[in-house]
Amino acid sequence: MFQAGDIVQIVSCERDSRLVGKRGYIIDEAPPFNGLWAVHGLPGFLTANSGGFTANELRKVGHDPRRAPKPKKESKWF
Known part of the structure; x- marks a missing residue:
């Protein structure tokens, strides 16, 4: 499984073969x-x-924590 911020490479694509190999x-x-x-x-x-x-069209090649979503701050009013 993948997480937000994971860098992936496209290994196959039925819809557009030009995307194969891109990250x-x-x-x-x-x-x-x-x-x-x-x-x-x-x-x-x-x-x-x-x-x-x-998932079978993607391969994980790394993780960039800057791309992951930031945790939401809890409000002290609610």
Whole structure:
């Protein structure tokens, strides 16, 4: 499974073969219910900046804690 902030590489893609080999990062905070992980930050001029990919189309290559969502501060008023 992946976590938010994980850097992943696309190993296969049925929809667009130009994305194979490109890297992006996971933006989902929880496992998706439909099986598609949201990947953002894909480089390229003619390709989309983000996309949805199944787990077997992705390979984890690292983790960037700056890309992970920041914890929410609890309000002292509620």
